[in-house]
Amino acid sequence: MMSQKAKYALRALVALARSDGGGTMMIGQISREQAIPKKFLEQILLELKRADIVLSQRGRSGGYALKRLPSEVTFGEVMRLIDGPIAPLPCLSKIAYRKCDDCQDEQACEIRHVFERVTLATRAVLDSTTLADAITLEDIPV
Amino acid sequence: MMSQKAKYALRALVALARSDGGGTMMIGQISREQAIPKKFLEQILLELKRADIVLSQRGRSGGYALKRLPSEVTFGEVMRLIDGPIAPLPCLSKIAYRKCDDCQDEQACEIRHVFERVTLATRAVLDSTTLADAITLEDIPV
DNA sequence: GCTATTCCCTACCAAACCGATAGAGTATTG
DNA sequence: CAATACTCTATCGGTTTGGTAGGGAATAGC
Numbered sequence: 476m477m478s479q480k481a482k483y484a485l486r487a488l489v490a491l492a493r494s495d496g497g498g499t500m501m502i503g504q505i506s507r508e509q510a511i512p513k514k515f516l517e518q519i520l521l522e523l524k525r526a527d528i529v530l531s532q533r534g535r536s537g538g539y540a541l542k543r544l545p546s547e548v549t550f551g552e553v554m555r556l557i558d559g560p561i562a563p564l565p566c567l568s569k570i571a572y573r574k575c576d577d578c579q580d581e582q583a584c585e586i587r588h589v590f591e592r593v594t595l596a597t598r599a600v601l602d603s604t605t606l607a608d609a610i611t612l613e614d615i616p617v
Numbered sequence: 618m619m620s621q622k623a624k625y626a627l628r629a630l631v632a633l634a635r636s637d638g639g640g641t642m643m644i645g646q647i648s649r650e651q652a653i654p655k656k657f658l659e660q661i662l663l664e665l666k667r668a669d670i671v672l673s674q675r676g677r678s679g680g681y682a683l684k685r686l687p688s689e690v691t692f693g694e695v696m697r698l699i700d701g702p703i704a705p706l707p708c709l710s711k712i713a714y715r716k717c718d719d720c721q722d723e724q725a726c727e728i729r730h731v732f733e734r735v736t737l738a739t740r741a742v743l744d745s746t747t748l749a750d751a752i753t754l755e756d757i758p759v
Numbered sequence: 760g761c762t763a764t765t766c767c768c769t770a771c772c773a774a775a776c777c778g779a780t781a782g783a784g785t786a787t788t789g
Numbered sequence: 790c791a792a793t794a795c796t797c798t799a800t801c802g803g804t805t806t807g808g809t810a811g812g813g814a815a816t817a818g819c
Contacts, residue, residue, distance in 0.1 A: 621806075622807075646808065676814095677816055678817060
């Protein structure tokens with residue numbers, strides 16, 4: 476299961492992408508519209524800002540907006556930022572490769588072989604789907 | 618990331634499947650061979666037994682063996698047993714469907730649309746790969 | 760029929776993680 | 790200059806994770 480936080484992050488980004496193709500929204504506005512606890516959303520948006528996915532304007536008529544085009548933000552990037560590696564095993568991760576503590580021979584590991592397929596399939600979806608795709612996805616058949 | 622426990626469970630099952638196509642092994646033997654903490658493995662095997670995946674023999678020359686053919690135990694079944702639903706969202710789970718707390722319209726949820734694809738792809742792998750496949754998988758190209 | 764061996768079961772535990780909440784600080788603008 | 794909105798750090802209760810501990814019950818071999 477993905478974390479609640481990742482779900483919130485994606486929902487907030489979709490809201491920003493919908494908003495006039497990248498217009499500015501205030502935290503409170505997103506929070507209300509998407510039913511996300513405000514203070515929690517604050518932290519999430521801050522994290523997305525540090526990752527150069529959104530930008531912010533402080534002060535009286537401030538708010539958040541996408542820093543890039545909706546078509547240039549993938550679900551994979553957001554998931555990795557918030558929930559960490561997409562691969563179910565450290566030895567299959569691109570961004571955080573690590574040998575499994577107890578694995579003697581990585582090439583012979585049957586578990587790894589199977590989950591490599593899972594990982595490739597998952598990445599194929601998440602790294603190719605952008606916010607722009609998401610908001611028009613209703614029409615496209617699976 | 619999948620849990621350590623699920624990794625142990627699958628490794629133990631693969632060991633049992635390899636063992637003479639379903640021969641009996643003692644906990645200690647699996648534990649040593651696979652470098653799995655013995656008492657933890659005990660709990661895992663017990664759980665697999667309750668799920669009718671393995672069977673046990675108590676007493677002096679006891680041990681564990683697969684209850685079914687290696688070709689009749691899928692990775693998906695084991696993962697669901699140990700780690701719970703495969704779907705990353707409760708509203709996409711087969712075994713534990715639940716509406717997302719904060720979701721107003723499931724059919725319109727963009728997040729759901731994307732992760733439905735992920736789920737289908739993951740299930741396609743895990744529900745079609747068995748222990749028998751795993752131990753001969755080295756030869757099959759991805 | 761005893762006893763060593765093996766599985767069975769329940770309880771417990773420390774550390775990490777999750778999903779927030781609190782509150783004080785810093786820009787910006789009307 | 791004050792109201793408003795973002796910024797940052799700390800804290801917190803509850804759950805999950807990855808084990809460990811220890812006694813009980815069955816069974817095979819002598």
